[in-house]
Structures are given as structure tokens and as C-alpha cells.
Amino acid sequence: MEIMRLVVTGPVGAGKSTFIRSVSEIEVVDTDRRATDEALLIKKRTTVAFDFGRLQFGPDMALHLYGTPGQSRFDFMWDILIQKAHAYILLVAAHRPHEFREARRIMMFMKQRSPVPMIIGLTHTDCPGAWDAANIALALGYPNPSRRPPVVTVNANETASVAQAVIALVQHTWSGSLAATS
Amino acid sequence: MTVTGYLADFSLPELFQLLEQGNKTGLLTICTLADTKTAERYNHHIWFSQGQIVAAGNTLDQRGLMGLIARRGWMGDNAVSRLAQTCQINTPLGLCLKNQGVLTAEQLKLLFYTQVMRQVCALFALPDGWFQFDPKAPTPRAEMTGLIATATDVTLAGLRALKDWAALDEKLPAPTSALVSVIEGKPNLRLNPNEWQVWEFTNGTMAVADVAKQLNLPVAKVQQIAFRLIVTGLAEEMPLMAAPPPSSLALDDAPELEPSIASGKTAGAAPVSASFLQNLVGFLKSKV
The missing domain is CATH 1.10.10 (Arc Repressor Mutant, subunit A)
Known part of the structure; x- marks a missing residue:
């Protein structure tokens, strides 16, 4: 089975779970698991939670989507997900400027852990007070338009819009892998 | 495009960084929220040119700098007004008055310090306020000394002098x-x-x-x-990782999850083939 893993990340409330639910063919699994360390089994049990969705498009081909845990601390689960990912999308709610710094923190964490391609997905762009893509990119630390990742607008509630965002992410990954081999 | 918001959401230092890095030209207006005792609001205006601060004031009547000169006792209000009319349309008032020998370079520096550095630095202490950046606002020649300050320098000076950091705590x-x-x-x-x-x-x-x-x-x-x-x-x-990875994850009741994630091991992702990506894009396009 050939599997591509995409991670969906972003601040709480950016639309990660909805995004995965909109495109997954299975009921999204909201894993709420105990992380157990055998050596510390008795005293240490940590709860981790993340969303998992799947899209099977051939007998031996599937796309797996993982949403990063909702909690704000960056724990081992984030690390496992990003290390296993082929690419990720950072979702940012365009109408919540107070979350831009958190989005920046997440991006720095992800970049540090893995060099995989990423794109930025802007949600809630039709809400009052929403910032435009150029200013959000600036707020996320990308002053140079030619040196920033692709930015797409996405309605996490609509399958077609989410599919379009995933296409953008896959194509960005694809062009990156072509550039790497040429 | 106009940028609007509240300083409690997007702080003034962040805003200055955005305007500088974006090389923005226009007018930033900050409207303080109503004082609980007096119910009064105040407007503060800061003009940017190519990401740098060129002027600041509390009104849009183009008389702020003239007022500052008059208050210093260097010239009367009317005299400055008359001289201002002789300035070329694109020349900042301060520079024009210096060229005419009315003000010295030192006086201009003092005006700029009072108008920009002192006024703007005080804004970092605001607990909140509504802001709007209008990129279409005209450049106010009558408010400009001709001197500029980078937003970075103003931020650094403002934050060094800041005593109460409560408003920026979350940032x-x-x-x-x-x-x-x-x-x-x-x-x-x-x-x-x-x-x-x-x-x-x-x-x-x-x-x-x-x-x-x-x-x-x-x-x-x-x-x-x-x-x-x-x-x-x-x-x-x-951000640093909050906790080391455990030796295993208890995921026995999530059979849908692939073993490589469930194992918790971080060995990286196996590459996917070009035909896989082609098929995936084709499949996704059918959903658009």
C-alpha cells in the first residue's frame, strides 16, 4: 500500500477538524489516546488527541490526513506526525489576528522538525474583519512574496474547497520533488 | 488593502513590524477605547512612507507641526502658515523652513523627537485600541519635518521605556x-x-x-x-518539544490508524511515486 501523509495544522479554531472531515471518506477518527512509556507506565500517562481521516483512491493507494493535537503545547505527538508527513498545510483564520503569532510559532516548530513542503490555507476569509492574504503572509513573517509558500483560500466546510487546497499542497510537494531530482 | 483590528489582538510592535517589512505607505490611525471614567476617546495618527515613520499627530487638520513650532516660541502660528504657502508642494514643511533659514537642523531634530518619538513611544503603553491602516491616505507634507525614523527604532525605544507590560503579556x-x-x-x-x-x-x-x-x-x-x-x-x-516521545502509544482501539504512526517511531516518510501523485490529483479534481 502506497500512502501519502498530509498534516493539517494551525491554531485552535482554524478549522483543522472540519477540513479533514470535509474530505475524508471514513468517519474522522478523533483519537484520544494514552501515551504510555513502558519505563514509566505506572506514573506517567499522557492523553493525546488528534484527528485522522483517509481517502482511498485505488486498491493500493491512499491519502492519510492528520490534524495536529488541539492542545497548545508541542509534545511528542506533534513530532511523530510531522516526521511522518510528506507535506503539511497551516490553516489560519483570516479574521483572527490574535492567532497569527500562534500560527507563526507552530510554523517555526514544524520547520525546525522537518523540511517537508508546506502551504498556508486561509479560512474564514469572508468573515468581517478578515485580513487579506498579503498582509497575513506579512504577519506570518513572509515579507518577500517570491519567497513565501503558496497561500490558498479554503472553506473548510466545503469538500470542493478542501479538495482544491489538498491539490495545491500535493502539487507543491510534487514540484518540490521534481526540483529535487532535476 | 486597509488593515483593521484591535491592539489587544495584534499589538502595536507587531503592527509596526508588518508595516515596515511590507514597505507600507499610508496612515495608521489608533483610536483609544473609551475611558471608563471620562468616556473620552482619542485618535492618534502615524504616517508611514515605504515602511518608515515620517510624521505623527492627534489631528488630521495639517496644523500639528505648525502648532509645535509655535509652542516652542520659534515662530507665530500665522507666520508659519504664511511661509508654508511658499513651500513647494512636495517638500516637507520642516525641510522647507530649514531651507529658508527659519529653522536649524537641531530645531528640526527636536521637533521630530517631540512629534514622533515621544508621542508614538507613549502609545506602546496603551492597553487596547482600535486601529486602521489606510494605504490610500495622502502624505501630509505640512506635518512632516523631513526626518524619518524606522519603525524598528521606534519600537525598540518604545518597548525599552515601557514600564507596564500587561497589555503585551500574551504576546x-x-x-x-x-x-x-x-x-x-x-x-x-x-x-x-x-x-x-x-x-x-x-x-x-x-x-x-x-x-x-x-x-x-x-x-x-x-x-x-x-x-x-x-x-x-x-x-x-x-517552541521546544514539551515532552520526550514515549516508547509506545496505546492505540489498540484505533485499528484505522496505520502502524507507523501508532508505533510512535519517527523514521521519516517513505517517498511516494509520481504516478501516485498523478492519480491523487486526478481523483481530487473529481471532487472539485
Whole structure:
């Protein structure tokens, strides 16, 4: 089975779970698991939670989507997900400027852990007070338009819009892998 | 496009950084929220040109700088007004008056300090306020001395002088985060000794709390210095992993999850083939 893993990340409330639910063919699994360390089994049990969705498009081909845990601390689960990912999308709610710094923190964490391609997905762009893509990119630390990742607008509630965002992410990954081999 | 919001959501230092890095030209208006006692609101205006601060004032009547000159006793209001009419349309008033020998370079510097540095730096203490950046606002020649300040310099001066950091508390880097430099080599800014000390730890490995311990400084003070380094474009907050990976995850009741994730091992992703990507894009296009 050939599997591509995409991670969906972003601040709480950016639309990660909805995004995965909109495109997954299975009921999204909201894993709420105990992380157990055998050596510390008795005293240490940590709860981790993340969303998992799947899209099977051939007998031996599937796309797996993982949403990063909702909690704000960056724990081992984030690390496992990003290390296993082929690419990720950072979702940012365009109408919540107070979350831009958190989005920046997440991006720095992800970049540090893995060099995989990423794109930025802007949600809630039709809400009052929403910032435009150029200013959000600036707020996320990308002053140079030619040196920033692709930015797409996405309605996490609509399958077609989410599919379009995933296409953008896959194509960005694809062009990156072509550039790497040429 | 106009940018609007509240300082409690997107702070003034962040806003200045955005305007500078975006090389923005236009007018930033900050409207204080109603005072609980007096119910009064105040407007503050800051003009930007190519990301740099060129003027500031409390009104849009183009008489702020003239008023400052008059208050200093260097010239009467009417005399400045008359001279201003003789200035070329694109020349800042201050520069025009200097060219006419009415003001000296030192006087211009003093005017700029009063008009921009003092007024704008005071705004960093605002607990909240509504802001709007209008990129279509005209450049106010009558408010301009002809001198400019980078938003970075104003931010650095404003935050160094800030006594009450409560309004920026949420914006400060977490004590558990590290700092990482985002520039090549050393900063060109004039950092103070404590800022230099914290700068030495911008290698992304040591948590802010540990830096504080190392430097024998309060954690809050190091957080504030770190924030200054971040909003002046020298460093970035780098969250560190909160807990080491466990030896296994209890995922036995989630059979849908593939074993490589469930195992918790972080060996990287196996590459996918070009035909896989082609098929995937084709499949997704059917959903659009």
C-alpha cells in the first residue's frame, strides 16, 4: 500500500477538524489516546488527541490526513506526525489576528522538525474583519512574496474547497520533488 | 488593502513590524477605547512612507507641526502658515523652513523627537485600541519635518521605556520556548548590554527560562527582551518539544490508524511515486 501523509495544522479554531472531515471518506477518527512509556507506565500517562481521516483512491493507494493535537503545547505527538508527513498545510483564520503569532510559532516548530513542503490555507476569509492574504503572509513573517509558500483560500466546510487546497499542497510537494531530482 | 483590528489582538510592535517589512505607505490611525471614567476617546495618527515613520499627530487638520513650532516660541502660528504657502508642494514643511533659514537642523531634530518619538513611544503603553491602516491616505507634507525614523527604532525605544507590560503579556514568548536568529551574522541595531546577552542565546536550543537562569535575570525580563528581538526582526520564537516521545502509544482501539504512526517511531516518510501523485490529483479534481 502506497500512502501519502498530509498534516493539517494551525491554531485552535482554524478549522483543522472540519477540513479533514470535509474530505475524508471514513468517519474522522478523533483519537484520544494514552501515551504510555513502558519505563514509566505506572506514573506517567499522557492523553493525546488528534484527528485522522483517509481517502482511498485505488486498491493500493491512499491519502492519510492528520490534524495536529488541539492542545497548545508541542509534545511528542506533534513530532511523530510531522516526521511522518510528506507535506503539511497551516490553516489560519483570516479574521483572527490574535492567532497569527500562534500560527507563526507552530510554523517555526514544524520547520525546525522537518523540511517537508508546506502551504498556508486561509479560512474564514469572508468573515468581517478578515485580513487579506498579503498582509497575513506579512504577519506570518513572509515579507518577500517570491519567497513565501503558496497561500490558498479554503472553506473548510466545503469538500470542493478542501479538495482544491489538498491539490495545491500535493502539487507543491510534487514540484518540490521534481526540483529535487532535476 | 486597509488593515483593521484591535491592539489587544495584534499589538502595536507587531503592527509596526508588518508595516515596515511590507514597505507600507499610508496612515495608521489608533483610536483609544473609551475611558471608563471620562468616556473620552482619542485618535492618534502615524504616517508611514515605504515602511518608515515620517510624521505623527492627534489631528488630521495639517496644523500639528505648525502648532509645535509655535509652542516652542520659534515662530507665530500665522507666520508659519504664511511661509508654508511658499513651500513647494512636495517638500516637507520642516525641510522647507530649514531651507529658508527659519529653522536649524537641531530645531528640526527636536521637533521630530517631540512629534514622533515621544508621542508614538507613549502609545506602546496603551492597553487596547482600535486601529486602521489606510494605504490610500495622502502624505501630509505640512506635518512632516523631513526626518524619518524606522519603525524598528521606534519600537525598540518604545518597548525599552515601557514600564507596564500587561497589555503585551500574551504576546511574549513562552518561558519554555527558545529563540532562533533569523538574520545573517550579528544585528546592526544598537542593542543594549542585556539585549546582546540574550541575543547570544538565539541558537534555538535553550529555553527562555533557562537563559534567564544563566544570565541571572528575571524570566519576565528575558521574555520582554526576547519579544523586542522578535518584533525588530532579529529573532523568532522557537517552541521546544514539551515532552520526550514515549516508547509506545496505546492505540489498540484505533485499528484505522496505520502502524507507523501508532508505533510512535519517527523514521521519516517513505517517498511516494509520481504516478501516485498523478492519480491523487486526478481523483481530487473529481471532487472539485
